[in-house]
Amino acid sequence: MATEQDRINSLLIPITDQQVLVPQTGLAEVIPREMIQPVKGAEPWLRGMIQWRGQQIPTISLEQMCGRQSRASKDSRYVVLYAIEQIPGLQWYAVEVSGIPHPVRLAPEQLVKGGTRDADCDIVALNVIADGQEAVILDPAVIERRIGEQLARL
Numbered sequence: 001m002a003t004e005q006d007r008i009n010s011l012l013i014p015i016t017d018q019q020v021l022v023p024q025t026g027l028a029e030v031i032p033r034e035m036i037q038p039v040k041g042a043e044p045w046l047r048g049m050i051q052w053r054g055q056q057i058p059t060i061s062l063e064q065m066c067g068r069q070s071r072a073s074k075d076s077r078y079v080v081l082y083a084i085e086q087i088p089g090l091q092w093y094a095v096e097v098s099g100i101p102h103p104v105r106l107a108p109e110q111l112v113k114g115g116t117r118d119a120d121c122d123i124v125a126l127n128v129i130a131d132g133q134e135a136v137i138l139d140p141a142v143i144e145r146r147i148g149e150q151l152a153r154l
Contacts, residue, residue: 007105012135013079014099016063016071021104021128021135028080028092030101039154046150050094052080058147059094062138065146066121075099084140087148104131 009024029052036048036059045064049056059078063070078094079101115127115134123146125139 007107008111010104010106010130011101012104012130012133013095013097013101015095015097016068019130019133019135020062020095021130021137022081024103026081026084026140027101028082031078031080031094033076033078033096041154043150046147047096050078052092052094055092057092057094058090058151059096060143060147061096062123065123065143070096071098081140083144085144085148087144089151090144090148093144093147106130 011022011024011027013020013022031052034050036050037056038048039046039058042048043064045061047059047061050059057080061070075098077097077100079097080092080094083090083092110131112129113126114129115136123139123142124136126137128135128137
């Protein structure tokens, strides 16, 4: 059995028809939906820019990055994630989500490979069962590289 020190503080973040598992330290803030400034000539997954803490940050749709439709609802929000790939000009980015993230403390035995959702999508690093719930773990390097490339073209 895992000790308390072995547990990882994580968040299950709901997006359309699935959940994304991220470490709690990767999330900067959950913010309400606000007016988004479209970016002319951008891929559909780059929804636009929002104002956050005095800065313009890109907002993306994970579903559209995987070729699916996203659906906004009354519970839609943005989660602001820390960028980790040290791409110039990209410190944070926002992701459209369909609800409020739920904290989970996961021991290694509560996180197992499983599920097939978006298994062929390049932004998905791993399909998992996290504490009994199917989720995906994203590949931030791929996501951030795609954001950086898109912003450089505009």
